[in-house]
Amino acid sequence: MSLQRSSTADKNIVDRSKPHRNSDVARAVRKTRDRLSQQSGNPDFDRELLKLHARAMVSGVTAIPLLVVAIAAAGLFAGMGVEILIWALLAVTCYTALALIARRIDHTEAADVKPAQARRDFLLAHFASGLGWAYFASLGCNACALDQFPIVKAVILLLAMAATAIMTSSLSGALLATFVVPVAAYAGIGTSLWVPAEAIMLVLLVVALLFFAYVARHLNRSTVMLLSFRTEKDGLIAELETAKSMSDEARRRAEEANLAKSRFLASMSHELRTPLNAILGFSEVMAKEVLGSMGNPTYRDYADDIHDSGQHLLDLINEILDLSRIEAGRYQLNEEPVMLLHIAEDCCHMMELRARNKDIRIIQDFEATLPRLFADERAVRQIVLNLLSNAIKFTPTGGEVRVRVGWTAGGGQYVSVRDNGPGIPADEIPVVLSAFGQGSIAIKSAEQGTGLGLPIVQGLIAMHDGEFQLHSKLREGTEAIAIFPPTRVMEELPALPMRAVAAGRRR
Numbered sequence: 229m230s231l232q233r234s235s236t237a238d239k240n241i242v243d244r245s246k247p248h249r250n251s252d253v254a255r256a257v258r259k260t261r262d263r264l265s266q267q268s269g270n271p272d273f274d275r276e277l278l279k280l281h282a283r284a285m286v287s288g289v290t291a292i293p294l295l296v297v298a299i300a301a302a303g304l305f306a307g308m309g310v311e312i313l314i315w316a317l318l319a320v321t322c323y324t325a326l327a328l329i330a331r332r333i334d335h336t337e338a339a340d341v342k343p344a345q346a347r348r349d350f351l352l353a354h355f356a357s358g359l360g361w362a363y364f365a366s367l368g369c370n371a372c373a374l375d376q377f378p379i380v381k382a383v384i385l386l387l388a389m390a391a392t393a394i395m396t397s398s399l400s401g402a403l404l405a406t407f408v409v410p411v412a413a414y415a416g417i418g419t420s421l422w423v424p425a426e427a428i429m430l431v432l433l434v435v436a437l438l439f440f441a442y443v444a445r446h447l448n449r450s451t452v453m454l455l456s457f458r459t460e461k462d463g464l465i466a467e468l469e470t471a472k473s474m475s476d477e478a479r480r481r482a483e484e485a486n487l488a489k490s491r492f493l494a495s496m497s498h499e500l501r502t503p504l505n506a507i508l509g510f511s512e513v514m515a516k517e518v519l520g521s522m523g524n525p526t527y528r529d530y531a532d533d534i535h536d537s538g539q540h541l542l543d544l545i546n547e548i549l550d551l552s553r554i555e556a557g558r559y560q561l562n563e564e565p566v567m568l569l570h571i572a573e574d575c576c577h578m579m580e581l582r583a584r585n586k587d588i589r590i591i592q593d594f595e596a597t598l599p600r601l602f603a604d605e606r607a608v609r610q611i612v613l614n615l616l617s618n619a620i621k622f623t624p625t626g627g628e629v630r631v632r633v634g635w636t637a638g639g640g641q642y643v644s645v646r647d648n649g650p651g652i653p654a655d656e657i658p659v660v661l662s663a664f665g666q667g668s669i670a671i672k673s674a675e676q677g678t679g680l681g682l683p684i685v686q687g688l689i690a691m692h693d694g695e696f697q698l699h700s701k702l703r704e705g706t707e708a709i710a711i712f713p714p715t716r717v718m719e720e721l722p723a724l725p726m727r728a729v730a731a732g733r734r735r
Contacts, residue, residue, distance in 0.1 A: 273452075274343040278333060280451060281350065281398035285330035288395050292357075292388065293320050299364075299384060308369050315367065319360035326353040350399055354406045361388060361410035366417040378414075382429035385410060386436055393440040397447030404441055411437055491552070500545055504538055511535040547680040550610070554687035561691055565600040565718055566608060568641050572633045575612040579620060587625050590616075595634040598641060600718045607688045614681040615645040615708045622649035622706070639714035640694075646707040652700040661686060661698065685710065692716060 296319045303312035329349050333341060365385065369377045389407050396402035411433050513519065515531035522528055553559040576590050583590050601608070619629045632644040652660060661682055682698070685708075689696045693713050700706035 274347075275338045275341045277398050277451070278341055278343060278346045278350070279338055281396065281402075282330040282333040284395055284398060285327060286334050289323075289327045289330075291391060291395070292323050295388065295391070296320055296323075303369075306369065308367070311367055315360065315364050318363060319357070322353070322357040322360045326350075326357055329353050347399070351401060351405045354396070354402045355409070358406040358409050361385065361407065362413040365410045365414035376425065378426045379429050381414065382426075382433055385414065385433060389433075389436060389440050393444045394447070397444050398451050400445065400448050403444045404437070407437055501542065501549075504542055504545070508535060508538045508542065511538060547684060551680050551684050551687065554684065554691070559687070559691065561604040561607060563602055563604055566603050566605045567598070568601050568608065568643060568712070569594055569598050569633055571605065571608050572612050572631060572643055575609060575616055576631055578613070579616045583620050583629065586620065586623070588620055588623050589628040591628055591630045593630060593632040598633065598635070601641060601712055601716050602718055603692055603712065603716055604688075607691070611685050611688050611710050612643055612645075614685050615643070615710065618681055618708070619645045619647040619649070619706070623647040624649060636711055636714075639717065640712050641717060642709055642711045644707060644709045646705060648705040651702040651704055651706055652698075653702060654700075657698055657700065682708075 296316050300312050300316035333346050333350075365381060367381070385407070389403070392406055393403050396406075414433060415430050511531050511534040514522065515528055515535055517528065522531075550559070572594065573592065576592055580590060616629065616631070623629055627648045630644075630646045632642075632646075634642060636642050682696075686696045689710050689712075693715065695711040695713075697709040697711070698706070699709070
């Protein structure tokens with residue numbers, strides 16, 4: 229039973245059931261670095277290029293076969309006979325084999341693609357398709373009515389060459405593997421170099437092959453650059469996700485640590501208050517000699533010192549307990565209609581004796597009439613008392629503390645406490661607003677506090693959906709303003725007519 233309770237308490241403080249993400253973060257960072265360092269020749273990069281080439285061939289699988297069918301139909305119409313059908317069947321078969329290889333690689337995971345083997349398969353398939361075009365380049369047409377049939381063949385080869393250059397830009401060398409043999413066949417079999425037009429077309433085919441190879445190479449470079457940019461973009465996104473996950477992890481652990489600290493302080497505060505109440509009670513009984521004279525005034529003074537020190541420690545514990553409850557979200561507001569004017573006036577009267585001992589004047593500057601607030605009276609009273617206590621603590625002898633209560637420009641209500649003390653340096657304002665934070669002037673002061681007053685005020689104001697402002701200048705003083713939003717202000721009920729009041733009394 230004790231083991232179960234111990235594990236439950238530990239889980240409330242730090243939730244160990246959530247997965248530890250440091251290993252995943254390190255793995256993501258390593259993977260991102262590898263992808264960012266990819267370049268041509270890297271196996272992962274080559275796999276991506278081969279996948280792009282396979283996808284291009286699959287998406288354009290019908291382009292070349294349709295061209296072949298159109299050429300075969302035109303050849304039949306021109307009277308070429310069965311040879312053109314044999315070529316069309318051979319060409320379509322070769323392109324079908326190329327499309328099957330491309331589809332297989334396209335459906336394979338990038339990590340499972342073997343770059344060397346896939347590249348070899350692609351180049352062999354392109355070379356086989358080129359044999360079909362070589363057969364076409366060697367065809368003759370004695371029965372055709374076309375006098376310039378070799379020129380027509382050259383034009384068709386140019387069209388096929390241009391289409392192939394665009395489709396195979398992701399795979400370097402594919403264009404040359406496809407059309408080196410057809411151009412050689414055209415030069416050796418399908419044309420006569422003694423005819424000027426045919427010789428010119430041969431030169432044009434050779435120049436076009438080199439030109440399209442140059443264009444394909446530049447398209448390949450553009451593809452590589454595009455792939456690099458895409459990889460870098462993916463890597464940067466992965467880096468951002470990694471940084472976000474690390475930030476979320478750090479924030480979650482900080483929140484858990486803060487919650488554990490708050491619960492520890494709350495628990496220890498409760499444990500300390502129990503014996504402290506006994507110390508306060510017995511020291512008060514001894515100081516007032518309730519059970520009889522002590523016979524020694526020194527002991528009575530010691531009892532007074534014990535009681536005063538215990539009371540100071542109890543106030544400190546109460547402040548820690550309040551701050552812990554606020555930070556842990558366990559401070560419950562008992563909201564009811566309250567008058568901010570009356571609370572501020574009562575707090576000024578409570579601090580009057582302390583201010584008079586330091587020859588400090590408390591000046592009240594209140595609005596004549598203010599409607600009620602829907603707030604927690606204890607919390608509002610604690611806010612005003614903390615601000616007054618700080619102001620009196622740091623105001624020099626003979627100074628003054630001005631307390632103002634009134635309307636805000638937006639229709640809310642505020643309470644402002646301003647002193648003419650030494651002030652706070654601008655860079656120390658965030659410090660004094662943090663828990664247990666004290667400025668340099670407070671540390672040098674004889675009346676050192678715990679640094680919990682202003683954080684408690686901030687927390688209580690935030691629970692009322694309000695705003696806390698602290699303005700200070702060195703050697704001019706400090707002004708602390710607690711602002712309650714307009715949603716907390718209650719509307720005044722209209723006055724009843726005298727007849728209705730009289731009727732209610734008769735009833």
